[in-house]
Amino acid sequence: MSGEPSAPVVDVHAHVLLTEVEDEVSGAPGLRAQLELDLLRQGAESSAVSGRMVAERMHRLTDLDARRRDMDAAGVHAQLLSPSPSQYHYWAEPGPAWTVALAANRGVAATVAADPARFHGLGLVPLQHPELAAAALDDALDRGLAGVEISSHAPRPDGGTVELSDPRLEPFWQRAARRGAVIFLHPFGCTLGARLDRFNLANTVGQPVENAVALSHLIFSGVLDRHPELRVLAAHGGGYLPTYLGRSDHAWQVRPDARECAHPPSSYLRGLWFDSLVHTPEALRALVAAVGSDRVLLGSDHPFDMGVTDPVDRLAAAELSAADQHAISTGNAELLGLAPRVGRDRNKQ
Structure with missing residues (x-):
């Protein structure tokens, strides 16, 4: 890292692997079929590489001391x-x-x-069963979590x-x-299926596609009109x-079937x-440039490859203004209630 940040830095995209979840699903009917589908979509070679990668990084997914060392090396105070x-x-x-x-x-x-000074958390909801999602969200929030993570869709x-x-929903x-x-909208899997079964395309191409599709569903359906306070x-x-919304705006202008949202799609970026x-x-x-520096937060996808x-x-390499860099690394997290709970003394555990 090239120097000490001027304010506590928050990384909003960092993952943990929960043994209690794996214990619950071990041997459950349906798990094998899902793993076979994942293998089909990702391909044997990419699946094997991913398996080795996760195994090598398992300690960084489960051990807080290893995680804190990574954070300190990167200049990140909170995740x-x-x-x-x-x-x-x-x-x-x-x-x-x-x-x-x-x-x-x-x-x-x-x-x-275990370390509330440095961590906030997100839970899960059973998105495939919409009738359970609100109650599961309440459970996460009632446990002190900031919210939940969802995929782009649920099969x-x-x-x-x-x-x-x-x-x-x-x-x-x-x-x-x-x-x-x-x-937190984070896709897992892509509906393009086996077309992306090599070269890690299921992740490299599939994840950005799924983000675009999911956000388009939220925008065009009017979800953001009905719930403008959504975070x-x-x-x-x-x-x-975000950088190709001109085509969506054009569709909104010329297609009656793309007019369920009240405003041009690009106008909703300021609410995301x-x-x-x-x-x-x-x-x-x-x-x-597309969404504004006040709508971007630092993310690393720790600890995956x-x-x-x-x-x-x-x-820093993007050479944005000092104000923009501060907003992305610290200020916008504070707006979402994700600021570090103590000062920048990293010796406090």
């Missing part, structure tokens, strides 16, 4: 912890799905409680799909808006959407939040 997206387990039927969500909420809350056990525009969005919950934070800089994980200085400058170990240095 917003979210479960590894592999632990969504959207294949589960209602009973097991509820158990998974509560186990995740308990696990993240316990991790945060239901019965073969259907829950998109974020699904009317059955209205109670969930209403509850999230009323309680000020952070909803949706999109991983990976929102994927392909985005992490900074876009990998190049040019892409970060483009994201800031598609993340970065130097998010603060990468922010």
Whole structure:
């Protein structure tokens, strides 16, 4: 890291792996079928590489001392912890799905409680069962978590799909808006399927596609019109959407079937939040130009290989103004209630 930050730095995109969740699903009906589907979509070679990568980084996903060492090396004071997206387990039927969500909420809350000065947390909801989502969100918030992490869609056990525009999710969005919950949109899996089964395309291309699709569902369906107080934070800089919204605006102007939202799609960027994980200085400058520096927060995807170990240095490399850098690294997290709970004394555990 190239120097000490002038204010506490918050990383809003960092993952934990929860053994209590894996214990709940071990041997459960449906898990094997989901793993086989994941293998089909990712391909054997990419799946093998990912498996070795996770094994090598397991201690950084589960051990707080290892995590704090990584944070200190990167110049990060606080992290917003979210479960590894592999632990969504959207294949589960209602009973097991509820158990998974509560186990995740308990696990993240316990991790945060072990060092509340440096960690905030997000839980899970069973998105594939919309009727349970609001109650699971309440459970997460009542445990002191900042909100929940969701994927871009949820493939239901019965073969259907829950998109974020699904009317059955209205109670969930209403509850999230009323309680000020952070909803971290982080895709897992891509509906392009086996077309992305090599070269790690399921992640490299699939994740930005899924971000764009999910955000488009929220925008075009009017969810953000009905719930303007929603605090949706999109991983990976929102994927392909923020810097290519001119086409969406054009569709809104010329297509009657694209007019369920009250305003041009680009106008909704100012009501969303985005992490900074876009990998190049040019892409970060483009994201800031599209959404405003007050809507971008630092993100690393710690500790996975598609993340970065130097998010603060990468922010500096974009050569934004000092005010913009402060907003992204510190100020915007404070606006979302994610500021470090103590000063910058890193010896306090």
